[in-house]
Amino acid sequence: MVIPSTTLNNGIEMPLLGTGSYAPRQSDEVQPAIEWALEAGCRLIDTAASYGNEREVAEAIRSSGIPRSDIFITTKLWNEDQGHNRTLRAFNRSLERLGIDVVDLYLVHWPIKEHRHETWKVLEKIYTDGRARAIGLSNHYPAHINEILTEARIIPAISQFEFSPYSYLPEVLDYCRQKNIQSQGYAPLVRGQKQNDPRLVALAEKYGKSTYQLLIRWSLQHGVVTIPRSVKRERIRENFDxxxxxxxxxxxxxxxxxxxxxxxxxxxxxxx
Ligand SMILES: NC(=O)c1ccc[n+]([C@@H]2O[C@H](COP(=O)([O-])OP(=O)(O)OC[C@H]3O[C@@H](n4cnc5c(N)ncnc54)[C@H](OP(=O)(O)O)[C@@H]3O)[C@@H](O)[C@H]2O)c1
Incomplete structure (x- = not known):
């Protein structure tokens, strides 16, 4: 199976569908889940320093035997690590845990007002030094991004935010499109909270798919990079189907x- 990709504003390719890795109940569930995702054709993995699982992600990639260059790895800077020196140290620690010299995408996890410009400048340096192939923002809505853009030299390549029909704000997608920033959606399945929504169930029946597949497909058809997560092999397969x-x-x-x-x-x- 070949998953379609999108070209980011700096010319690099990113798969449109990947896997998340946030907080499975037990840390020993992460490595097999990522291995099954890779087996199902996934080539995009979303992790973060705050998830505490970068080493498990790295181990899953190593054990898969898939060349590093075929896999797109995203990690994120945690809030307490924002600011000049701390950001650089945190980035180095993430690379070390991931066992790589260059990450595909480095994101600021949440907006922190007092560090907004300073942190972005460090990400710009990381990018121009060639240590991240792309940089971006997570949980930043247009007001936050506009503020960063007043001093930015590099436009974020990605804006990652919660995205499902239940949190859908068309103005956030439109803003990213206008600025040539690729949108990436997290928690596309609303962590299962809407699986029994009768409107969703009716549509799933109509298409002969599960409510989970409908939610993933809806996000993809909005042109949003989508990263559902499961620790179960069958569900992982389902989410890529x-x-x-x-x-x-x-x-x-x-x-x-x-x-x-x-x-x-x-x-x-x-x-x-
Ligand atoms: N930037 C941020 O601040 C941020 C915040 C949250 C998440 N994220 C990223 O986005 C990723 C996805 O979001 P998420 O993990 O929060 O939530 P999600 O993908 O919306 O939902 C995950 C939940 O859905 C269940 N599930 C998955 N596929 C299923 C299926 N086919 N049938 C039935 N149940 C299914 C999983 O249970 P099982 O595992 O038991 O199957 C899990 O409980 C995260 O892993 C993380 O990488 C980023």
Whole structure:
């Protein structure tokens, strides 16, 4: 299976569908889950310093035998590590745990007002030094990004935010499109909270797919890089088996109306 990719604003390719790795109940679930994802054709892995699993991700990649250059690795800078020296140290520690010299994408995990410009400048340096192939922001909404852009020399390549029909804000996607920033959505499955939504169940039946596959497909059809996560082999396969159907424009529009601000993480609109 070949997963389609998107070209970022600096010309590098990123798969449109990958796997998350956040907080499985037990840390020993991470490595097999990433191995199964790679086996299912996944070539994009989303991790973060704060998930405490960068070593397990690295081990899964090593044991898969897939060349490093075929895999797109994202990691993120944790809040307490923002600021000039701390960011550099945290980045070095992430690379060391991942066992790599260059990461594909380095993201600022959450906006922290007092470090906004300083942290981004360090990411720019990491990028121009060739130690990250792309840099970007996570949980930053347009107001935060606009502030960064007033001093930025490099436009973020990616903006990662929570994305499902239930947290869908078209203005956030439009903003990224206008700025030539690729959107990436996390928690596309709303951690299972909406699996019994009758509207979603009806659509899943119509397409002969699961509600989980419908949510992943909806996100992909918005052109958003999507990173569902499971620690179960069958579910991982199911989540990658979404390339053989298309949600009609009418049903996309219907799903766009499911918004009820259900989120698994904080709403960036409430962050200064
Ligand atoms: N930037 C950020 O601040 C941020 C925040 C949150 C998440 N993320 C990233 O986004 C990734 C995805 O988000 P997430 O892990 O929070 O939530 P998610 O992908 O929306 O949902 C994961 C949950 O759904 C279940 N699940 C997955 N596939 C399923 C299927 N086919 N059938 C039934 N249940 C299924 C999983 O259970 P099982 O594992 O038991 O199958 C797990 O409990 C994270 O892993 C992380 O990498 C980033």
């Amino acid at each position: 979404v390339l053989d159907f298309v949600i009609s424009e009418e049903d996309m529009a219907l799903m766009n109306t499911f918004y009820d601000n259900t989120r698994i993480a904080s709403d960036p609109r409430e962050i200064d």
